[in-house]
Structures are given as C-alpha cells and as structure tokens.
Amino acid sequence: MLKLKNSYTKKLETFEPCDAASKTVTLYSCGPTVYSFAHIGNMKSFLVADILRRTLEKLGYRVRQVMNITDVGHMTEDHLADATGEDKLAKAARELGTDPYKVAAYFEEAFVRDATALRLSIYKGSEAIEKTLHPRATAHVPEMLVMIDRLITRGYAYPDSQGQVYFDVSKFPAYGHLSGKVLDDLEAGARIAVREEKRDPRDFALWKVDDKHLMKWDPHGPEGWPSGDYERFKALLPNGVDARIKAGFPGWHIECSAMSRAHLGPVIDLHTGGEDNIFPHHECEIAQSFGAAEEANAPVSFAKYWVHGRHLLVDGKKMSKRDGTFFTARELFDPRACDRDELAQRLAATGFEDGKVPPTVLRYALIANQHVQPMNFTFDVLVQAKSNVERIQTRYAHLLEVAGEGEASKEVVAMLNACEAEFDAGLCDNLNMPVALAAVFKLVADLNLRTLSPGDASAAIATIDRIDSVLDVLDRRIRSGIVAQERLNKNEDDKNLDDLAELRASTSPDAARVESLILHRHASKKRKDFATADAIRKELDAQGVSLEDLPAGVRWRLK
C-alpha cells in the first residue's frame, strides 16, 4: 500500500487511482524547458517522478507517464516585463544566431541524451520514441487555443485591447488552495507592467502578444504555424477563436493543462513537479483545467495527487553560476567535453576515473534521499554515492559468477524476501529511499556472509533485479569470471601452456589469452616468481582486466 504526501491536501494519503478498479494509472510530470542544458536540479526533479513511476510499477500498476517538452520558453528575469518580456528561448536563439525552433530542437536532443544516460524510464525502449509521451508545447497550440476560447466563453477569461488573454482569478474561488496563498496576501499592484490591462493584478496570462517575440501564431490565419497545425486547429475550432485574440504565443501555464488533457484525459491520477512549480504554475493549471472542463462534476483539481520534490541545493545554497555551484548533468558526465577542465581535475582528485562521473553514480546521488526534504549536493555526496553503487555492483557481479540451476535454500529465500519487503515498505512510505536503501545494504551484507549455491545466487539475482527495477543503478552485463582452482592446478608444471612471450606481446582482449595469462601467472606464483606474476597482472590491468586471487581460483574482471 503506497502512501504519498499529497501537496494538494497537505496530507499523507494512501494511493488509490481515480478509477479504483484500474491497474493503469496516469502520471503527468512537468518536463524540461529546452533553452539550455538541464542542470542537476532539473534532473533531480525528473528523477522524483521516475522513482514514483517505477515504485508504482513494482507494486503492479501500469503507468502511463507523460513528460512535456516546453519549447516555447518563458520570460527572462525581467521582472517588470510580464507579458512583454523577451522569451528565454528567443534569448538563447539570439545568442546562438539561429531560429528558435532549431535552438529548441538542439537542446531537446541534448536533454534526451542526458535523460537517457540517467536512465529515466520514459526515455527507455519504445517509450523513447512514443511522441505522445513527451509532447512539445509548440505542437499543441491548437489544443491551447481551444482551451483559451472555452475559458473566455465560460467567463473564466477575458481578452484585453492588445489581443492578450488573461485568466480571471476571481472566478475560481479555489485559487490559492494548492500553494496555501491567500489572495489578499498576494501583493496587489506590484510587478505589473504599464501596458497591462489586467482586471486584477493576480490574473495571469493565457495568451501573450509581443511583436519582438520570435515564435508567434496567428489564431485567424495560417501565419506562424508549423506544417499541419493550422489545419488541425481549424478542424478543432471550425468557427475560429474569439476575434479579439491577436497573433501571439501561449502563456506558460496553459501548456501543461492542454497537453495533460490531450494525452492523459481530463482527470489524472498524479502530477509531479519541483516545489517552485506549486505557485504559480500548478495553481494556474488547476484553475485553467477546471474552468475549461467539458465534463459535468469536474473535480476542483484535475489531478488527484500532487507530488512535489524539494529543491536541490549545492553547498547548502541555491545553485549559482556566480559561486561556481551550478552544474549541468553533462558537465559531470564529461567535464572536459564541456570546457570544464578544473572540474575534471577536482573529480579525478576525489577518485573519479578520467575525472568523469558515471551516470549511474549521479543517478544514485540524486535519488538516495527523501523528495520531501531539500537535498544538499556536495562532492562528498558524489563520492559516497560512488562507493555505495560500487558496493552493490560488486556483490551483484559476484552473484553472476556463481549463478546457475538449482533450488535456493529456504534460509536464503526467507532472507531475500524479508529484505525485499523492507525495501518495498520504505518506498511505500512516501518514497522513503534512505529506508529502502538500508534494506538493500542489509541484503548485500547478508549475502557477503554466506557461501551461496548456484541456485541461491540465481534467487538473489532475481531479487536484486526487482529492486534495481526501481533504483536502476546496476550494470547487468557479465563483466567478471573465475578461473577455478582445479583448472589452475592442471598446469602446475608449466606444460601445455601457450608461449608467454607471444601472449604478452599481443594485446587482444580475447578471453582465451586472458585465461592463458592467468595460468602463466599462477605457475609463476608457484615458482615464487612474484615479479613475473605481478608484471602479468599489471599488464592485464592496463588493458582493462583486473585479477583477484581467491580461495576458489582467480577472478578476472573487466573495468
């Protein structure tokens, strides 16, 4: 039974889909704005959604998750501008000297690469290519205009003399419920641009008009529409939109309302986002979606559960480029490729090979905490994540070496089940990952104390695979093996061994060669020729194969 902190009700609630009988649930996650590379804070937020989704899947639900791509962009930091400010995407476009659609496509592609490296479920397998699961805002302007038109018709919105459209907050009494903001508290009159014609300062823009804006759609003609969209728009609204709306672009909030409705339906089970989205973004989404609902008895909030992740801080504070505490995901994956040699050096100094952070390590670092708690990202945290992942990975690799046919012992099965139950219980307690991970380490420690039969190992692998269906930090490939003691002893007197000089001259990563070298090394050790033995190990190490002497034989491992 999954319990979630619902930020709409502010309570810890037992999750139950809108349609209690359904085993399929709908999840909308506010996605990236593609005007720059995603930073680790963005990624942490998407990973909260990913863990939620995978937890639901582990509990037996099918999850239909939609995560949008905001390619219209938002305002700059020009606080006084509101609907007249320059779009961030346009700003990036100006800097890159190309058109905004191309800039968005460029950063979207970069995002998909980073998200794939971080193993976001929604970018895996067939989901990666299913367009409706990651809809672009620019491809849903028809749906947005339909909603805007409907809001005007129903009296929830009004156009001004410029051709812009505002949502009339006074028409939606529940406005402020999610964020806990009392309307009177909202500073009236502040931050309102001169040209604005809002009836109330708290009203927010659904449609904006700005001649300087690069992306523009004409609601009364084909100008500005990407191919096919205008026709689709006309089919959706044969009589056209309110004549007072002029060529412009959609406000930010209407995007998510329209795309959620288009791809998941009028009412959804879960909606996720970062804590900063609570106000105004999600507050506005709720208001719009309710105002535009076509169904009778529409719920006040179109999403049953709202899950918000607290922000990621770096060194205890909000990330800041100025303080050097701003990191994109790709910078950590490969600092040198991002012109950050100093970062590579710093990472190399703390034990990261080639000064690169493996994506699974970053993933672990970003998920190994409670989403209802702010996370403080530091280099120490990264180093700790690396050790933790390696501990689980090492145990997993050793299991792969001995896994095979056969029944698992009762004690092992009981232990595995107990640990998995604890893992699940942790996740079910509002996605309490620290508790879930404690169960994983208990499992690893217990396995380390046992001598496992092939059947035991296979059972353990099956359990860890299920656990890792949520964590997804393991490398499942077989990357190590053991040359058994009997095999080593067969060649005691150096007979039947391939020519050592020839083997050492070759650098082919061939398994037979590696085994031959292991046999040679063993023979050298028998003769107490440790110099040759160490030289062979050193050579293999340089070629990416490390050797470990065990009671049962010699383990080789690919790095």
Place this chain on the structure above:
RNA sequence: GGCGCGGUAGCCAAGUGGUUAGGCAACGGUUUGCAAAACCGUCAAACGUCGGUUCGAAUCCGAUCCGCGCCUCCA
C-alpha cells in the same frame, strides 16, 4: 513583511514518547606473497541552545540561536 522547511556523531542520512537505522570516510585487526573483495572492531552513552510536560523526550510544548526555500524567470 507573508508563507514554509531544516539543525542527529568527521560527512551523508533514517527515526513523531521507551527497543540496532543504514551508508561513506578514517583508524586498528582478520584474510592475502602483494593486492582486491569481504569480515570484525573503534570513532558512537549523537540528536542546535535553554526551559517545561512525562516514570521516560531526538521525538510533545514554550522560548531562543543559526541555516535555507518560496512569495508570478526557475525542477
């Protein structure tokens, strides 16, 4: 100013009234020709401070100090 969150051992981090959280690091030991992995032990009679309630408080109440976030750019 308004709203909200947090301060738990060197570090990260569970824990909402009584019972071992867990991990990382460091150090000592076991094992090893060396190493790796692993295990055992130490750091750990930890809960910002002061006071109160209680048989009993990290946990409840009050005060106080410090840090952080949001308040229409933001995951």
